[in-house]
Amino acid sequence: MTILEAELTPASLKQDMERLFLKKKLMGFALPALILAYMTYVFFAFDMPGLWQRVSWQNAQTLVSDTYSYKTHVTRDNRDASVSVAIEGERKGAYPEGQSPDWVTLAAGAEGETVIDLENGHLVRFGSDSIEYDIPGYGLVRATPTRAKGVQAELPAGDVPEWISVSKNRLAITTDAGRLTVTRNRAEVFRYFTGWELFFFTLDSPYHGMGLGEVMTRAATGEAGAIFHDFWNNKMWRHQDVAWAIAETLLMAFLGTIGAGIFALPLAFIAARNFSPFGPLRFVVRRFFDFLRGVDSLIWTVVLARAFGPGPLTGALAILVTDTGTFGKIFSEALENVDEKQIEGVSSTGAKPAQRYRFGVIPQITPVLLSQLLYFLESNTRSATIIGAITGGGIGLLLTQAIITQKDWEEVAYYIVLIILMVMMMDWLSGWLRRRLIKGETGKSKRKARADGKAFLLP
């Protein structure tokens, strides 16, 4: 004690404290400064200033407006003056020959006039050889497309407003009511509507345009099968394919996670110090786990896709291989932490080795095992979406396909909503199962498990 007293004079204590404070103060400034410097470096390394010029506002506008609205195309083929009406200009959304929505009056004969009412006084007329657009507050625009002379446009006197673009071969008018484009070969009118078109029934279904009440009445009078058939086989939204894709994604996650658990458990016994007497074997299995985890799921996906081709099986196997490594590590750590007393107790009753494992060990690691499996099941639903986008399977494939077309943004929005709902549902389900199956998981034990940072691996 005398030594301590001699050393700890108030002066030296004060000096120590001052040094400590100085260090903390410096750290307090150095750390944020370091992060700031790094972020500045990243800012320029990622070329953020140049980003502003690269942003495509046009694309952003298309994307946003397309997610909540759709357009109907009325197209006149200028070579034979035939008129067709199609939703989004797609063949699967086309009105049958001779039919049209009520805002389009089709020509009665070859010499007749097709009148398109864009509302608020905007009227487009496809005549026998010229196209007229009556714009309220501006005047009448007439365009005559011919093969020889291109598009001849006649505009009201005065300057051409900026929402009209005229060139030799093209006339484009964009108003609030819609859009008209005339080229040599065809004239096209877009009219925009809010909502997702043909979500329930396509035009060739007799149930298209019916109210919910009427559909319900019909379903009640024996047409439920036909109604469901028309909905399920909707060519525009492909509900059947989407449902299968979601099922495939969930299947990938399920097979991958459970399969990994099945493979990892026996291997974990070999890797655990207290169950495996052979040091070299233990070492090999552990390095094997590290290898499986270290070779990223991206690489596994790529390699397995070569052997198995695109599809849900490849995704499931990629998840299985990666997670075998992770589970192996977690399970073997759990096995090393088991209480030897229970095993001793079981063996004192004369239990054979198999029974010792069954009644002494398994009940102890079941909570860890189940809770990790369920955690990973949830996170692998997300991974399966991503892997599906790489290998081609499940909802990830549909999503990438829809994004690549760069025009079906309403479908992209639909898939995104479905994915979010799917993941949140799995999150909820895995949490519910965890609470139901593992009764011991209360707030306190959870806290203890989390504080032990080593055993806890994030999915």
Place this chain on the structure above:
Amino acid sequence: MADLTAAPLTTADIRAQYSEMTRRKRLYGGIILVVFVALMMAGFRTADGRNAGSFYDGITHVFDYPSEVLAEASEKAAELPGHLVNFFPALIETLNIAAASTLVGVVFGTLLSLLSTRGMAPWPRLIPLFRRIMDISRAIPEIVIALVLIFLLGGGPVPAMIAIAIHTAGALGKLFSEVNENASLKPVEGLESVGGSWGQRMWLGVIPQVGPNYVSYALLRFEINIRASAILGFVGAGGIGYELKNAMSWGQGRYDEAAAIFLLLFITIVVVDQISSGMRDRLINGAKA
């Protein structure tokens, strides 16, 4: 009570009841196991049926591609160091994406977690709102945001960074709010009593308590984000994944490049894994001591 005293249970009764219970339990366990196995088998068959190549054909070819890659890489072993140097900038880009998105994610995750923890939130009524925001940003896979942003911003690291940062903010926000719930509120009350603003209370009262746990989770997230940013590169967001895709779609003749990229990615993941698990260990145990 009268019943019990009237007919006391004999040992035989107890044994009969116990074995009855055990039998029922075994039966239920057996049924669950059978259903589960059937589910696995059916799932496997479905997945196999919907796959382009079947499992039994594929399993014999699993090692074809790796062995081709290895054969070509060992043939051109002399060029490997050159490739490693060539692809190093791409690796740095991938690491930068992961680090920047982790930092941004930590900032937003901290804010979200503080806003959604009872006792710390400045607007307690809005806690459910911030919880939902976290849930949704956690539920969106990175690839979804990345692909949409690539359409808007063009390819490059920024879409990937934003996508990963959003997901990280959600995931860390949830973990952080669990840490916050275990933090003592006394420093916060103390600071409040001397008139500290919300920012001061959080920065001086909460963050010092939860800091080590935050850093440990952030390191864990950094590991995950390296993998994620490699994957996002594969769909067009720059970095090592993009180079891998190029080398792969070229096919034979560039397998040595693919091998170099595999090697770089593998080494990076293992090294970061080791460093971060060492640091986490020290943080957690140091915080306890």
